[in-house]
Amino acid sequence: xxxxxxxxxxxxxxxxxxxxxxxxxxxxLELTECDCLNLGLxxxxxxxxxxxxxDLCLPETKGLETVQTTIDHIKKQNKQIPIIILTGLDDxxxxxxAWELGVEDYLIKDEIQKEDVSRALTFASxxxxxxxxxSAII
Numbered sequence: 001x002x003x004x005x006x007x008x009x010x011x012x013x014x015x016x017x018x019x020x021x022x023x024x025x026x027x028x029l030e031l032t033e034c035d036c037l038n039l040g041l042x043x044x045x046x047x048x049x050x051x052x053x054x055d056l057c058l059p060e061t062k063g064l065e066t067v068q069t070t071i072d073h074i075k076k077q078n079k080q081i082p083i084i085i086l087t088g089l090d091d092x093x094x095x096x097x098a099w100e101l102g103v104e105d106y107l108i109k110d111e112i113q114k115e116d117v118s119r120a121l122t123f124a125s126x127x128x129x130x131x132x133x134x135s136a137i138i
Contacts, residue, residue: 001121003031003032003051005031005053006035006036006040006052006053006070007034007086008055013033013035017033019112020117023121037060044077045077050125051121051125052074053107054086055085057087067083084105085105094106105119
């Protein structure tokens, strides 16, 4: 599974990386990291990813604008990549609005545990498989 992590805070990036690296999986987990949205969008254009873990607040954009910009870029590339957002805010309303935009899950930075990352990746990967199955049926 190829994962793109877009997070500008080095400490938060390291937490996610450590959790991903500690997950026992039948599938190899490959992680690419970017510290800003522009580099992340370039990675999306140039490579294939199974899941994106996206910080809501980046140097170029903040909040739901970050999510919408990423979703628009993915669609422009004719790709379907589930997004898990990282947020420092325990704000149900933002989580709900992000979900309405198409985000699979969200992780709260101060509360993030290995099990949370594992669950989010698992559910997002099933989402991708369901999308591919539905596309094959249609």
